[in-house]
Amino acid sequence: MSAIMKNSAKLRDEERARLIWLLTTDKAITSVLLGKLTLAEQYDESTLIDDLAEVSALVAHLPGPDLADVLEALPSDERHALWNVVEDDKRGKVLLEASENVWDDLIDDMSDRALLDALQTLDIDEQIYLVQHLPRDLTGRLLATLPPSERARVRQVMNYAHDRVGSIMEFEVITVRPEVTLATVQRYLRRLGKMPENTDKLFVTRRDMTLVGELELTTILLSPAQSTVEAVMESEPVAFHPEEESEKVARTFERDNLVSAAVIDQQGKLMGRLTIDEIVDVVYEETDSDLRRMGGLSAEEDVFAPVTKAVKTRWAWLAINLCTAFIASRVIDGFEHTISQLVALASLMPIVAGIGGNTGNQTITMIVRALALQQIQPGNFSFLILREMGVALINGLVWGGIMGCVTWLLYSDPHLGAVMTLAMVLNLLVAALMGVLIPMIMVKFGRDPAVGSSVMITAITDTGGFFIFLGLATIFLL
Amino acid sequence: MSAIMKNSAKLRDEERARLIWLLTTDKAITSVLLGKLTLAEQYDESTLIDDLAEVSALVAHLPGPDLADVLEALPSDERHALWNVVEDDKRGKVLLEASENVWDDLIDDMSDRALLDALQTLDIDEQIYLVQHLPRDLTGRLLATLPPSERARVRQVMNYAHDRVGSIMEFEVITVRPEVTLATVQRYLRRLGKMPENTDKLFVTRRDMTLVGELELTTILLSPAQSTVEAVMESEPVAFHPEEESEKVARTFERDNLVSAAVIDQQGKLMGRLTIDEIVDVVYEETDSDLRRMGGLSAEEDVFAPVTKAVKTRWAWLAINLCTAFIASRVIDGFEHTISQLVALASLMPIVAGIGGNTGNQTITMIVRALALQQIQPGNFSFLILREMGVALINGLVWGGIMGCVTWLLYSDPHLGAVMTLAMVLNLLVAALMGVLIPMIMVKFGRDPAVGSSVMITAITDTGGFFIFLGLATIFLL
Numbered sequence: 001m002s003a004i005m006k007n008s009a010k011l012r013d014e015e016r017a018r019l020i021w022l023l024t025t026d027k028a029i030t031s032v033l034l035g036k037l038t039l040a041e042q043y044d045e046s047t048l049i050d051d052l053a054e055v056s057a058l059v060a061h062l063p064g065p066d067l068a069d070v071l072e073a074l075p076s077d078e079r080h081a082l083w084n085v086v087e088d089d090k091r092g093k094v095l096l097e098a099s100e101n102v103w104d105d106l107i108d109d110m111s112d113r114a115l116l117d118a119l120q121t122l123d124i125d126e127q128i129y130l131v132q133h134l135p136r137d138l139t140g141r142l143l144a145t146l147p148p149s150e151r152a153r154v155r156q157v158m159n160y161a162h163d164r165v166g167s168i169m170e171f172e173v174i175t176v177r178p179e180v181t182l183a184t185v186q187r188y189l190r191r192l193g194k195m196p197e198n199t200d201k202l203f204v205t206r207r208d209m210t211l212v213g214e215l216e217l218t219t220i221l222l223s224p225a226q227s228t229v230e231a232v233m234e235s236e237p238v239a240f241h242p243e244e245e246s247e248k249v250a251r252t253f254e255r256d257n258l259v260s261a262a263v264i265d266q267q268g269k270l271m272g273r274l275t276i277d278e279i280v281d282v283v284y285e286e287t288d289s290d291l292r293r294m295g296g297l298s299a300e301e302d303v304f305a306p307v308t309k310a311v312k313t314r315w316a317w318l319a320i321n322l323c324t325a326f327i328a329s330r331v332i333d334g335f336e337h338t339i340s341q342l343v344a345l346a347s348l349m350p351i352v353a354g355i356g357g358n359t360g361n362q363t364i365t366m367i368v369r370a371l372a373l374q375q376i377q378p379g380n381f382s383f384l385i386l387r388e389m390g391v392a393l394i395n396g397l398v399w400g401g402i403m404g405c406v407t408w409l410l411y412s413d414p415h416l417g418a419v420m421t422l423a424m425v426l427n428l429l430v431a432a433l434m435g436v437l438i439p440m441i442m443v444k445f446g447r448d449p450a451v452g453s454s455v456m457i458t459a460i461t462d463t464g465g466f467f468i469f470l471g472l473a474t475i476f477l478l
Numbered sequence: 479m480s481a482i483m484k485n486s487a488k489l490r491d492e493e494r495a496r497l498i499w500l501l502t503t504d505k506a507i508t509s510v511l512l513g514k515l516t517l518a519e520q521y522d523e524s525t526l527i528d529d530l531a532e533v534s535a536l537v538a539h540l541p542g543p544d545l546a547d548v549l550e551a552l553p554s555d556e557r558h559a560l561w562n563v564v565e566d567d568k569r570g571k572v573l574l575e576a577s578e579n580v581w582d583d584l585i586d587d588m589s590d591r592a593l594l595d596a597l598q599t600l601d602i603d604e605q606i607y608l609v610q611h612l613p614r615d616l617t618g619r620l621l622a623t624l625p626p627s628e629r630a631r632v633r634q635v636m637n638y639a640h641d642r643v644g645s646i647m648e649f650e651v652i653t654v655r656p657e658v659t660l661a662t663v664q665r666y667l668r669r670l671g672k673m674p675e676n677t678d679k680l681f682v683t684r685r686d687m688t689l690v691g692e693l694e695l696t697t698i699l700l701s702p703a704q705s706t707v708e709a710v711m712e713s714e715p716v717a718f719h720p721e722e723e724s725e726k727v728a729r730t731f732e733r734d735n736l737v738s739a740a741v742i743d744q745q746g747k748l749m750g751r752l753t754i755d756e757i758v759d760v761v762y763e764e765t766d767s768d769l770r771r772m773g774g775l776s777a778e779e780d781v782f783a784p785v786t787k788a789v790k791t792r793w794a795w796l797a798i799n800l801c802t803a804f805i806a807s808r809v810i811d812g813f814e815h816t817i818s819q820l821v822a823l824a825s826l827m828p829i830v831a832g833i834g835g836n837t838g839n840q841t842i843t844m845i846v847r848a849l850a851l852q853q854i855q856p857g858n859f860s861f862l863i864l865r866e867m868g869v870a871l872i873n874g875l876v877w878g879g880i881m882g883c884v885t886w887l888l889y890s891d892p893h894l895g896a897v898m899t900l901a902m903v904l905n906l907l908v909a910a911l912m913g914v915l916i917p918m919i920m921v922k923f924g925r926d927p928a929v930g931s932s933v934m935i936t937a938i939t940d941t942g943g944f945f946i947f948l949g950l951a952t953i954f955l956l
Contacts (some may be wrong), residue, residue, distance in 0.1 A: 009716055009730040017855050024857030061894040065733040073853035075861050097733070102808055186699060195696045197735060200678055217695045218673045221664060238487055252487040254762060255543040255575070257675060257755035276754050277735035280761065284732060287765030292843060299855035303848040304858070307868040314840060314869070315876075318833070322877055325832040326884075332825035339817075339824050346817050349808035350831070350940065354803040355796070358933075362792060365770060370781040375551035377495050379502030380782070383553050391792070398793075399800055406804075455836075462828065 011404060014063065015023040016070050019058045022051055023078040029055060033081035035274065059085045060308070064093025073302050079105055091118040095134075096126050101302035102345035106136050112141060120145070123196075128154050132167065163424060165249055166242030168270040168282065169263045172196040176207045178212055178230040182220050198275040200259040204233050209269040211262050239264045242470060246282045253279045255437060290372065293450040317455065324459030328353075331463050338478060345473050346409050348420060350404065352469045356427035356461030359395065363388050363435025364453045371449055385436050392432035393425065400424030419476055423469035424462045430464045488610065490540065497536045500529055501556040507530050511559035537563045539734030542571025549580045553782050557583055568872065572954045573612075574604050581781035582613050590619060598623070599857065601674075603648040606632050610645065641728055646760065647750040650674040651757040653683045656690055656708040658803045660698055663707060676753040678737040682711050687747040689717060690742050717742045720749060724760045729852070731757045748791060768850065771907040771928040795933065804935030806831075809941050815946035816956060822889050823951050826898060834939030836906035837873065840912025841866050849917060851928055864912050870910035878902030897954055901947040908942045 023029055026049050031037035033055075039045060059067065059082070067086060071079050071094070082104050086094055095103065095118060107115065115138060119127050124146075131142050131154070140157070153171050160166025174195060176185050185202070189195070202220075204213040213233035223232045239262040242250050253261070253276060260275045305313075332339070332349070339345050367384075370376050376384065378415050400421040408417030438456050439449035479795075501507060506526050509515035511533075517523060537545065537560070545564060549557050549572070561584050564572055573581065573596060585593065590671050593616060598607050602624075609632070617636070621629050631649050638644025652673060654663050663680070665672070680698075691711035701710045715738040718727050731754060738753045777865040784793075790953070810817070810827070815821050848854050854862065878899040886895030916934050917927035 009718065009727065009734075010722070012730075013726070015854070016852075020855040021857040024855070024861065032638060063734075069733065069851070069853075072851065073858060075849075075853065075858065102538045109846045128727065130922065143827070171632075172716060189699050190702075193700060195700065198678075198737060200676075200737070201695060217699060218677060221667045221695060221698065222673065224668075240487065241646060244488070248491070249487065252490075254755075254758045255547065258486075258539075259754065276737065276758075277732075280732045280754075280758065283758065283761050284765070287762070287768075290765075292847065302855060303844050303862065303866075307865055310865070310869045311872050317840070318873055319834065320838040322829070322833060322881065325799070326881075327876065328832070329825045329829050333822070334829070336821050336825070340676075340821045343814050344811070346821075346827075347807045347814070349806050349824075350810070350828065351800070351803040353828070354806070354936075355800060358796065358799040362795070366781050369766065370551075370772065373550070374491070374494075377498040377502070377551065379499040380551060380553065382780065383502065387553075387782075387785055387788065390782075394785065394789050395796055403488040403800065403804075411666070431727055443617060458832075462832065466828075 012066055014064055016066055017056050018072075018075050019055065019062070019070050019082075020032040022055055022058075023074060026051055027375075030078050030081040033084050034077065039152050041076045050096045053080075056085055058086070064090050065097040067104070067216040068097035071098055071303065072140055073304065074308055076105055077084045080109065082367045088117060089121050092121040092126070092130075095130060096122065100133070100135070100301065100333070101305060102327060103133070107134060109138055112136075113137060116145065123172065124150055125172055125196075128157055128171075129168070129345040132158055133162070133320045137209075160242055164242060164245055165244045165246055165263060165266060166275060166385050168246055168278045169242060169274055170196065170278075171272045171437075173262075173273045174199065174202045174268065175270065175306075176202050176215060176229055177202050178206070178228070178233065180229055181225065182223055182227050182229065185215070185220060186225070198260055198277055199269055203262055203270055203273070204229055205270050211237070211239060211264050211268055212269045214262065237262060239273060241265070246279075247286050247372075248374075249274065250279050250282045250286070254283075289366065290450045293448065293452075317452075320452070322454055324455065324462070327459070328466055331466045332470065335466075335474060341478060342416075342473065344413075344416065345470060346461075348407060348416075349466055349469050351447070352420070352427050353462045353465030355399065356465045357458045358430040359392060359429035360435045360457035361454055363432055364439060364457050368449050368453060371443060373406060375442070381440070385433070388432040388436050389429060392428040396425030397421075400428070415477055416473075419472045423465070423472050426468050427465045429463060430468075431461045434460050490544055493536050493540055494544055494551075497533065497540070497548050497560075498551050500533055500536075501552060501560060504529055506554050508559040511562050512555065533560075533562060537790045538565070540570050543575040545572045546575035546580070549576055549584075550780065551782065554583055554784055557782075557909065558587065564781045566595060567599050567858050570599040570604070570608075573608060574600065575905055577780065578611070578613070581611070585614055586610060588778060590614075590616060594619060594623065601650065602628055602631075602644070603650055603674075606635055607646075609712070610636055610640070633813075638720055641724055642720060643722045643724055643741055643752060646724055646756045647720060647752055648751045648756075651740075651751045652677065652680045653687075653748065654680050654693060654707055656682050656684070656706070656711065658707055659703065659705065660701055660705050660710070663693070663698060664703070676738055676755055681740050681748055681751070683748050684709055689742050689746055689748045690713070691715060692740065701933045715740060716882075716953045718752060719743070724757075725764050725850075726751065726852075728757045728760045728764070731776040732761075748900060768846065768928045771926065771930075778810075795930075798930070798933055802933065805937070806944055808939040810948065813944075813952060816948055816952045819956060820894075820951065822891075822894065823948060826885060827944055827947050830898070830901045830905050831943030833838065833877065833902060834909040835936045837870060837906050838909035838913045838935035838939045839932055841910055842917055842935050845917045846927050846931060849921060854918070863911070866910040866914050870906040874906040875899075875905030878906070893955055894951075897947070897950045901943070901950050904946050905939060905943045908946075912938050 028037065029051055032039060032048065032052065071082060074082060079102065119142060127142060131139050143154060145153065156168060176188065201216045203211060203216045204215055205211055210254065213235045214237040215229055215233045219232050238252065238256060238258065240262055258276065260273050262270055263272045263274060265271050313475060403424060404417040404421030407420045408414050435457055439453050442449045442453065506515065507529055510517060510526065510530065517526065549560060552560060557580065597608060597620060605620060609617050621632060624632065625943040635644060679692045679694045680687060681690055684692055691713045692715040693707055693711045697710050716734060716736065720741055736754065738751050740748055741750045741751050741752055764930065881902060882899030885898045886892050913935055917931050920927045920931065
């Protein structure tokens with residue numbers, strides 16, 4: 001029991017929190033670890049020695065992936081301080097699980113030699129992954145350390161874009177021939193002595209590497225030892241091509257409850273495999289980046305990046321937003337005469353614009369999600385538009401009606417109330433229509449529908465709302 | 479090769495799209511399948527017969543999870559039509575992978591008997607899952623069909639909330655004793671004849687079910703047959719408790735690359751196990767619901783729900799939004815005198831409010847995400863506030879400065895330009911501060927930070943922006 005608790009995920013949650021707390025609350029720890037301060041210069045030396053010992057103990061006890069998470073949660077100085085305490089033989093694993101932001105931050109200070117040393121503790125698939133993604137190009141130097149057969153593989157995988165299956169596939173696979181018996185397979189496995197992580201199946205190939213089936217480990221364990229592989233294998237395995245999109249493949253993994261799957265080339269020859277741990281990373285990354293993009297954040301910014309970097313990564317969206325707000329402002333300016341005659345319009349117009357923005361964003365969120373789930377097809381597109389317009393019409397009549405009455409009561413002007421209602425209905429219809437069309441058009445042109453949709457719809461509903469409301473007011477009230 | 483292509487994920491993608499297309503473009507298919515129309519009444523009978531045959535063939539060929547995805551992508555009528563064609567023995571699997579929206583829609587028409595029949599094709603863990611989540615309470619009737627030993631289990635699992643490990647754990651586990659040899663284990667497995675899906679390890683327990691270790695299938699295959707389980711097992715397995723939150727456990731699965739893990743009670747006794755396929759579902763659901771909540775959508779609405787349902791699920795957010803817009807409108811109304819003296823203010827004020835909303839939403843998106851990743855700890859909180867305020871100050875000075883100059887040029891009024899700059903700086907600071915504080919305070923009070931944060935920040939930056947800008951204008955320009 002105590003053995004189990006020692007490795008409990010909950011305990012590790014607490015240890016990670018404790019490590020973050022120690023490093024962020026006591027600046028002296030960071031200073032000492034970065035060599036900016038010696039212990040002797042410290043006033044409260046004994047506490048500091050205790051704290052430093054605890055930091056070391058925690059770092060020694062926590063596995064690489066946990067340390068990667070801690071690094072994500074630290075400002076830059078504290079990150080470097082912690083990195084100095086991480087043992088050399090753990091650094092590879094930590095880098096493997098860390099994000100781009102941590103790499104950017106830490107790797108500047110490391111020599112090429114130190115970085116290659118960290119890589120050497122990893123297996124070949126992990127090395128390839130890091131070399132592809134690290135901000136510094138070490139490919140040449142890493143290649144030089146590899147045997148020629150592996151060098152060819154590395155070059156091959158580096159040709160695939162980072163959102164394709166090819167860039168996350170693993171080369172370490174165990175293959176067996178269809179004609180051998182399970183007893184032979186088991187002898188072969190014992191001789192190998194180890195299997196790659198997340199091996200739930202072996203791949204059955206002909207001599208020329210053509211994939212003919214899959215042999216699950218459970219099948220080996222459950223079937224009679226004298227059966228041939230051919231007789232018990234799955235002969236219609238799900239296989240992927242290296243050019244397929246990782247995000248789509250992730251949906252298939254989810255749908256079919258896969259743990260691993262073969263990657264084959266156009267001739268049906270086995271190239272490598274995909275495993276669920278890479279797929280889970282893809283899922284987290286996909287949804288994470290959707291969330292950030294919809295919020296107008298770039299993929300590169302992390303919550304602990306320094307101020308200057310945050311300013312740099314956010315300025316583009318701000319500038320776009322400012323431009324669209326400026327356009328809306330010019331529309332209002334065009335109705336200066338109307339407003340000067342009826343100042344109440346100035347206080348009512350943000351309601352029309354705001355409610356349109358809200359509805360438009362609801363619609364867009366739903367469409368972007370449905371697109372990601374491949375739920376929208378040419379056949380159901382018109383249904384979707386009509387449905388959103390229907391929802392907008394009902395909401396417009398109900399809420400626009402209420403708002404119209406409130407306006408009438410507030411300003412004792414039934415005409416102003418009617419203009420309010422009509423403007424809200426029209427702007428909600430615009431919002432619904434554009435909320436469906438904008439992401440669909442972006443997909444049509446091969447763009448990511450999550451990027452900027454929200455900014456665009458807000459621009460349209462703001463400008464449109466002001467124009468509709470002030471325009472109707474000019475026609476009917478002056 | 480052809481065998482592989484037959485089961486390729488790509489082909490199934492195409493088949494799903496084709497099925498959706500057939501059902502949504504030819505209304506006659508749906509009418510015939512729903513029994514509203516007989517074939518003889520149809521003008522273009524022969525095409526229809528072909529189409530119906532194709533629909534049947536596609537339904538017969540596609541696996542349950544794929545059909546579930548197709549159902550998600552159909553309006554209600556077409557859903558029912560398709561459901562009528564799904565064979566009885568596949569219906570359980572389809573329901574298992576479908577979402578709440580599909581259940582709501584389809585199950586109304588099914589008799590309890592038909593529903594129980596569909597459940598009978600599933601294994602006990604799947605039955606429990608569905609009975610817990612289906613909109614209709616069939617627990618009593620399902621329990622009556624179960625042997626008494628399983629009845630107790632079902633009652634136990636139903637006590638856990640749906641976001642806890644207990645509600646997604648599976649009971650079907652294979653356990654072995656620590657003292658037996660691997661040869662015995664393998665004989666035992668052959669006698670069992672099958673293993674639950676996603677079995678990558680067996681659980682090692684004492685006679686009283688206390689978990690003492692895990693035995694990976696790869697270990698059985700790689701180690702000498704005469705070794706005892708105890709000698710080769712992992713004696714510090716990661717185990718979870720049924721009360722733990724599924725979303726947190728999912729992070730641990732990702733961090734540790736787990737395929738399955740034990741669930742134990744407070745005494746360390748094995749209760750069941752968690753598998754990666756449930757975890758992948760948790761991840762998709764978590765991120766999906768974050769995205770929807772931030773966008774002001776309820777979790778229940780799907781993209782093909784009928785108009786009335788969509789109106790019902792969205793009205794609350796619209797009402798809240800309308801209230802906040804109304805408050806902002808009252809703030810403006812308070813400055814009616816100022817605006818009537820200087821109408822330019824009416825066209826400039828949306829810029830101040832809009833840019834604040836944009837910045838506030840960027841900040842909130844980042845904080846919500848960091849909270850989900852457990853990156854924010856008491857220690858780094860003040861760093862975070864200062865960082866966001868710093869970013870806001872720089873952006874305010876730069877963009878506010880530019881906007882101030884533009885205003886000066888447009889209206890030939892340097893004082894108006896200065897008020898514009900100052901208002902933008904102040905509103906951006908408010909946005910940054912509240913963007914950090916709102917989600918943190920919601921977490922403090924045990925609320926989900928994603929729900930409504932975006933609406934709140936927009937309310938504050940709108941009202942705040944109008945108040946700051948018009949207030950400054952009243953002080954300095956009149």
